[in-house]
Amino acid sequence: MADHDPHPFNCPDCAAAPGQLHEGGCDHAHCPDTGRPRAVCEHDGACASRWSGDFVGAAECREWDWWLIEDPELGLVPCPAGTKDAIEDFNRLLTHARWDADLQRYVRTDLTTI
Numbered sequence: 169m170a171d172h173d174p175h176p177f178n179c180p181d182c183a184a185a186p187g188q189l190h191e192g193g194c195d196h197a198h199c200p201d202t203g204r205p206r207a208v209c210e211h212d213g214a215c216a217s218r219w220s221g222d223f224v225g226a227a228e229c230r231e232w233d234w235w236l237i238e239d240p241e242l243g244l245v246p247c248p249a250g251t252k253d254a255i256e257d258f259n260r261l262l263t264h265a266r267w268d269a270d271l272q273r274y275v276r277t278d279l280t281t282i
């Protein structure tokens with residue numbers, strides 16, 4: 169959805185500009201092999217990755233229209249694209265997609281259910 173595309177911004181933790189390597193220990197650095205936060209990666213911090221200008225997986229959520237909205241009673245619930253104040257559904261990346269190390273992005277694993 170074009171109206172959701174944010175402009176690239178610097179890493180909120182280490183302030184790396186888009187295309188630059190994250191600082192060591194940055195909370196938003198991801199492992200290029202697993203797509204997981206580097207903090208929980210088995211590589212022990214050796215996996216350098218670059219800040220793309222957006223959170224890892226955010227572009228995929230927008231591409232697939234995976235959105236959540238905060239409901240006062242139900243908490244975060246799925247919602248259609250274009251909903252005011254919607255946020256990308258990063259949790260769904262863990263259940264309906266997998267990290268592709270060659271493409272350096274998530275690919276869907278639930279295509280058969282569409």
Ligand SMILES: [Zn+2]
Nearest residue numbers: 179182190194
């Ligand atoms: Zn960073």
Ligand SMILES: [Zn+2]
Nearest residue numbers: 199209211215
């Ligand atoms: Zn790693």
